Amino acid sequence: MNITQHPELLQRLAASYALGTLRGGARRRFETLAREHAAVRAAALVWQTHWSGLAELQPGTTPDPAVWLRIQNLVQADQAQHRMELARAQAASASGWWRSLRWWRGAAAAGALATVAAVLVGWQAHGGLQAATSAQIAALQQQLQATPQIQYVAVLADDQAAASMLVTFDPKNQKLVLQRVGGFQEGDDKSLQLWALPPAGGPRSLGVLGQDKLLTLTAAEQEVKQVPTLAISLEPKGGVPSEGGPTGPVLFKGALIQRML
Numbered sequence: 001m002n003i004t005q006h007p008e009l010l011q012r013l014a015a016s017y018a019l020g021t022l023r024g025g026a027r028r029r030f031e032t033l034a035r036e037h038a039a040v041r042a043a044a045l046v047w048q049t050h051w052s053g054l055a056e057l058q059p060g061t062t063p064d065p066a067v068w069l070r071i072q073n074l075v076q077a078d079q080a081q082h083r084m085e086l087a088r089a090q091a092a093s094a095s096g097w098w099r100s101l102r103w104w105r106g107a108a109a110a111g112a113l114a115t116v117a118a119v120l121v122g123w124q125a126h127g128g129l130q131a132a133t134s135a136q137i138a139a140l141q142q143q144l145q146a147t148p149q150i151q152y153v154a155v156l157a158d159d160q161a162a163a164s165m166l167v168t169f170d171p172k173n174q175k176l177v178l179q180r181v182g183g184f185q186e187g188d189d190k191s192l193q194l195w196a197l198p199p200a201g202g203p204r205s206l207g208v209l210g211q212d213k214l215l216t217l218t219a220a221e222q223e224v225k226q227v228p229t230l231a232i233s234l235e236p237k238g239g240v241p242s243e244g245g246p247t248g249p250v251l252f253k254g255a256l257i258q259r260m261l
Contacts, residue, residue: 004039011043018047024082149173154230156252158182164252167194167230171221176206178215184251185211186234193239195246197229197253203246206230208239230256 003010016022017030034040152169164182186192192209194217207217231253233246240247
């Protein structure tokens with residue numbers, strides 16, 4: 001019998017084979033058919049993928065003793081069924097006994113019983129699996145919320161085109177992050193001050209920098225959006241008011257580029 005012409009039977013046998021409940025001669029005959037028919041191999045691979053995915057997602061749990069008793073009873077019933085089918089097979093002709101559709105259905109039914117028993121173990125942990133999955137999704141959502149969404153980048157350089165400051169802006173979290181990449185260090189009585197240079201109007205202060213290598217300033221997107229250039233000036237300690245603009249020399253300057261996400 002060509003089981004590829006019986007899709008439902010093929011799926012039941014493939015599921016039992018992938019789970020390991022199709023044993024003995026039935027398993028060997030299924031493997032022979034898998035070598036000969038691509039459709040049989042494909043069905044076995046699909047079910048192996050299904051079962052492996054279930055095993056990966058399911059958290060470890062200790063089954064109830066009653067579950068083991070039910071599994072033992074089902075396995076014994078499976079063995080008894082197997083012995084009965086073997087006795088019937090021995091009474092049939094050697095050339096045609098295994099081609100019987102009735103025999104294949106019996107083997108598939110026995111495998112299905114053991115399949116159901118194995119699924120019962122996994123089903124008992126279903127509630128815990130759902131809770132663990134929900135917790136993982138919530139944790140991933142929190143991580144995504146906390147992940148910076150950098151949309152603006154600038155490299156500020158001196159008049160020799162040497163990079164001195166890397167600036168990134170995350171409008172979602174309203175964070176300007178500045179990283180010193182050059183060797184410049186202002187004196188204790190001086191401060192560096194960051195300025196936005198808009199297309200029209202005077203410079204606007206975005207904040208006074210500390211002396212750390214990595215600095216963070218808070219800024220709204222409207223303060224940065226459509227600003228073509230950023231600049232850093234050297235000012236008295238604590239900086240100067242924004243309205244008057246820079247009073248000291250502009251040390252670093254660079255174009256602010258919006259990333260096209």
